[in-house]
Amino acid sequence: xxxxxxxxxxxxxxxxxxxxxxxxxxxxxxxxxxxxMTHRPEVAVTWDEGENRIICSIGEDQMKVGQMKAxxxxxxxxxxxxxxxxxxxxxxxxxxxxxxxxAKPIGETLQLNxxxxxxxxxxxxxxxxxxxxxxxxTVAGPDKQVVGQxxxxxxxxxxxxxxxxxxxxxxxxxxxxxxxKVFGA
Numbered sequence: 557x558x559x560x561x562x563x564x565x566x567x568x569x570x571x572x573x574x575x576x577x578x579x580x581x582x583x584x585x586x587x588x589x590x591x592x593m594t595h596r597p598e599v600a601v602t603w604d605e606g607e608n609r610i611i612c613s614i615g616e617d618q619m620k621v622g623q624m625k626a627x628x629x630x631x632x633x634x635x636x637x638x639x640x641x642x643x644x645x646x647x648x649x650x651x652x653x654x655x656x657x658x659a660k661p662i663g664e665t666l667q668l669n670x671x672x673x674x675x676x677x678x679x680x681x682x683x684x685x686x687x688x689x690x691x692x693x694t695v696a697g698p699d700k701q702v703v704g705q706x707x708x709x710x711x712x713x714x715x716x717x718x719x720x721x722x723x724x725x726x727x728x729x730x731x732x733x734x735x736x737k738v739f740g741a
Contacts, residue, residue: 561599561628565610565636568643573610575603582610582635586642588698589683593638598624599631610635637700647696648707649727653716659688666693670714670724678713681706692727 567573574583582601583592595601600613612632618624640646652659652670660667666686668676680686684697684706693710697703707726716723718734725731 559629561612561614561625561632563632564604564607565612565632565639567608567610567639569608571639571642573603575601575610582638584635584638584642586639586698588642588645591638591641591699593634595631595635596627598627601631601635641698641700645696645698646700646703647694648703650693650695650707650710650724651727652691652693652724654714654722657714657722658691659693659710661686661688666710668710668713668724671722672714676713678706678709693724 570587572585574585575581576583580595580597580601581592582595583590595612598614598618600615602611602613604611612628612635614624614628654671657668657670659669661680662677665677665679666688668678670676681697681702683699684695684702687694687696695703695707695710711724711726714723716725716729716731718731719736721731721733
């Protein structure tokens with residue numbers, strides 16, 4: 557059995573869940589917005605009104621197939637991410653290291669000046685909020701996948717390098733520094 561998949565997902569008060577069995581769409585509405593996802597056809601998702609929780613399950617004949625157990629746990633984790641997203645939301649913080657390097661939110665884009673001869677303009681996805689304070693960028697929103705993807709795109713604009721430590725890195729990321737070449741003996 558999938559250890560993750562067999563756990564029920566508790567739905568907090570103030571969150572409304574709708575499950576359409578025909579189209580396999582799970583819709584979650586909460587204080588931070590509305591998110592939806594289409595789950596795999598192998599996984600059955602049911603809404604328990606009485607205990608206010610979501611239960612994911614697969615057929616008894618599929619319990620021995622590793623791929624089906626993986627889908628089961630994945631579906632449960634994605635639905636749990638939807639619920640956390642509409643209640644608390646997700647955020648990623650990035651730090652810019654470099655002399656004269658900065659970021660500015662301009663309308664619906666984020667402008668990065670990170671050592672290239674031209675500024676980079678990254679369009680901010682819908683539902684994502686970007687805040688810039690000195691050399692740190694905070695990306696926040698209800699959808700975990702969109703927030704993580706946009707933070708990865710920002711980091712990919714100038715990944716950190718190990719010799720001088722210049723670049724854009726996650727706030728909790730540790731860059732292992734290298735010594736470099738030593739001349740003379």
